Amino acid sequence: LAAAGPTSVTGPVTTTDGRRIAIVANIADAKDADRAASxxxxxxxxxxxxxxxxxxxxxxTAQEQRAGYAATMAPLAGRPIxxxxxxxxxxxxxxxxxxxxxxxxxxGVRGQRVFDEVSAAPDRAAVLDRQLAAAVGGxxxxxxxxxxxxxxxxxxDEARRFVTRARAAGVxxxxxxxxxxxxxxxxxxxxxxxDFVSVGTNDLTQYVFAADRxxxxxxxxxxxxxxxxxxxxxxxxxxxxxxxxxxxxxxEAAADPALAVVLVGLGVxxxxxxxxxxxAVAARVSTIDLATAxxxxxxxxxxxxxxxxxxxxxxxxx
Ligand code: PEP
Ligand code: MG
Numbered sequence: 001l002a003a004a005g006p007t008s009v010t011g012p013v014t015t016t017d018g019r020r021i022a023i024v025a026n027i028a029d030a031k032d033a034d035r036a037a038s039x040x041x042x043x044x045x046x047x048x049x050x051x052x053x054x055x056x057x058x059x060x061t062a063q064e065q066r067a068g069y070a071a072t073m074a075p076l077a078g079r080p081i082x083x084x085x086x087x088x089x090x091x092x093x094x095x096x097x098x099x100x101x102x103x104x105x106x107x108g109v110r111g112q113r114v115f116d117e118v119s120a121a122p123d124r125a126a127v128l129d130r131q132l133a134a135a136v137g138g139x140x141x142x143x144x145x146x147x148x149x150x151x152x153x154x155x156x157d158e159a160r161r162f163v164t165r166a167r168a169a170g171v172x173x174x175x176x177x178x179x180x181x182x183x184x185x186x187x188x189x190x191x192x193x194x195d196f197v198s199v200g201t202n203d204l205t206q207y208v209f210a211a212d213r214x215x216x217x218x219x220x221x222x223x224x225x226x227x228x229x230x231x232x233x234x235x236x237x238x239x240x241x242x243x244x245x246x247x248x249x250x251x252e253a254a255a256d257p258a259l260a261v262v263l264v265g266l267g268v269x270x271x272x273x274x275x276x277x278x279x280a281v282a283a284r285v286s287t288i289d290l291a292t293a294x295x296x297x298x299x300x301x302x303x304x305x306x307x308x309x310x311x312x313x314x315x316x317x318x
Contacts, residue, residue, distance in 0.1 A: 006279040009040035013282045015264065017289040022270040023282045024082075026250055033075040035275040043079035043145075045198060045272020046250035047072065049131070053086055053094045062130055062137075069138025080145040082198065082248075082272075083135050084177065085128060085162075087111045087151040097124060106212065111152025112162055112176075125165075132169035147173035149198055154182040156189035163193055177250075179203035184232045187239035194245065198272070199236065201251025205229050224253035225306045230262065234301050237267035248272060257284035258296075258313055265290070265297030292316065 013023045024045035025036035036044065052060055052068050060068070073081055088094040089110025090102040102108035109119055115128040132148065139146035150162040153176040166174040176183070176190070179200035183190055191197065201224045206213040208228050211221035224230075233249075240247045248270030253259050255277035263271065264285055271281055288296075299312035 006283045007039070009042065009278050009282040012042070013286055015285060015288055015290050015293065017291075019264070019290045020269065021264055021285050022248070023278050023285075024080075024248075024270060024272045025275045025278060026272050027072065027275075030072050030075060032275065033072055036278075037075045039275045039278050041076070041079075041275060041278055044073075044076060044081040044083075045248055045254075045270055047081055047083040049084060049086055049135075050088065050092055053088065054092055055095075057095050059096050059127060059130070062134055065131060065134035066137040066141065069135055070141035073138060073142035073144045077143040080147060081139065082147040082149055082175070082250075083139075085112070085131055085135075085148060085150050086114070088114050097127065106206070111179075112150040112158060113152055116158055116161060129165060129169060132166055132171060136170045145173075146171060147175060147196065149175040149177055149196075151177045151200070152179060152203075153177060153190070154180040155186055156193055159190050159193040177203075178236060179207065181208055181232060184236045184239075187236050188242070191240055191243040191245040196246040196248065197236070197240065198248040198250045198270070199233060199253075199268075201229065201233075201249060201253040204232065204251065208232060220306070223306050224251065224256075224259060225300070225309050227301060227303050227305065227309055229253075230266070230297075230301050230309065233263070233266050233268075234297070241267060246270065255281065257281050258310070258317060260285055261288055261293050261317060262297045262300045262313060264288075265293030265295070266301075288317070 009023050013021050024043045025041040026046040028048040090105030148171045159176050163174045173195045175194045175196035177200045178197050209221035211218040213222050247268050250272035254271040255273035257280050260281045296313045296316040300309040303309035
C-alpha cells in the first residue's frame with residue numbers, strides 16, 4: 001500500500017537552501033476558504049470573484065459585495081489574499097453588463113477588456129471601481145492583507161490603467177495575471193507597471209497553442225508540461241528578475257508537485273492551487289535545493305515534447 005501523503009502545509013515553506021516559496025490557495029467562496037485554512041495554506045493566490053456576478057440580473061450592491069468578500073475572506077484572517085477582479089466574457093456572461101454576443105468569446109471582450117477604456121462604456125468602468133472598493137472594504141472587515149490583480153492583460157498600457165484604478169480605490173499591492181502570450185513578450189515594459197504578476201497557466205496554455213482549453217480532441221495541447229509554455233514562463237521569469245517583480249503561478253500547473261519544482265527552478269516564488277493539492281506540493285518543494293530545481297527547469301525547457309520534459313525532470317529529481 002502506498003503511504004498516505006502529507007495532509008497539511010507545515011510552516012513557512014522553503015527549499016532546503018532557504019528560498020521562500022509561498023504556498024497559497026485558489027478559492028471562490030467561504031467553503032473553499034475553510035478548506036484552505038484547514039490544510040494550512042499561507043493565504044490565497046487566486047480569489048475568483050465571478051460567482052456573485054455570473055447569474056446576477058442586476059449589479060450586486062456595494063454592501064452585498066463587501067459583505068460577500070468579508071465572509072469569503074474571514075476564515076483566512078491575518079493572511080494575504082490576492083483577489084482577481086471580475087473575469088467576465090461572452091462565455092461567462094454577466095447579464096447586467098449587456099455584453100454583445102461574440103462568435104469567439106475566448107478571443108473577445110473578456111477579463112479586464114470588459115472594463116478597459118479602449119472598449120468599455122463609462123458605466124462599465126464604474127462597475128470595476130465598485131468591485132475594487134468592495135474588495136478593500138471586505139478585506140478590512142475580515143482582517144486580511146489584500147492584493148488585487150486583473151485577468152486577461154496583454155499590454156503595459158492596460159496594466160497601467162488597471163493599476164491606476166486599483167490604487168485610486170485604495171489597493172496597495174496591485175498586479176496582473178499573465179495569461180496571454182503578448183503579456184510575456186511585453187514583459188519588460190509591463191512588469192515595470194505592477195507590484196507582482198501571477199501566471200494563469202490554464203489560459204496561457206490555450207492561447208499559446210490556439211487550442212480551446214475545453215476541447216477534448218485538443219487536450220494534449222492543453223498541458224502545462226508543454227515546453228512551449230515552459231519557455232514562455234522562463235522568458236517571463238528572466239524579465240522579472242531584472243525588474244525584481246515577484247512571479248506567482250495560479251493555474252493548474254502549480255498543483256503538480258514535479259511541475260511545481262520546475263516552476264521554482266524558473267524563479268516562481270508563489271504557488272497557488274486548490275487546497276487539496278497544497279500539502280503534496282509543499283512537501284515536494286521542501287525536499288529540493290534551488291540548484292536542483294534549476295536543473296529540472298532547464299531540462300524541461302530544453303525538452304522537445306511533453307513526455308521528454310516529464311522524463312527529463314524525473315531524471316533530475318530521481
Ligand atoms: C488560468 O487561466 O490559469 C486561471 C488561473 O484562471 P481561470 O482558470 O479562472 O481562467
Ligand atoms: Mg484564466
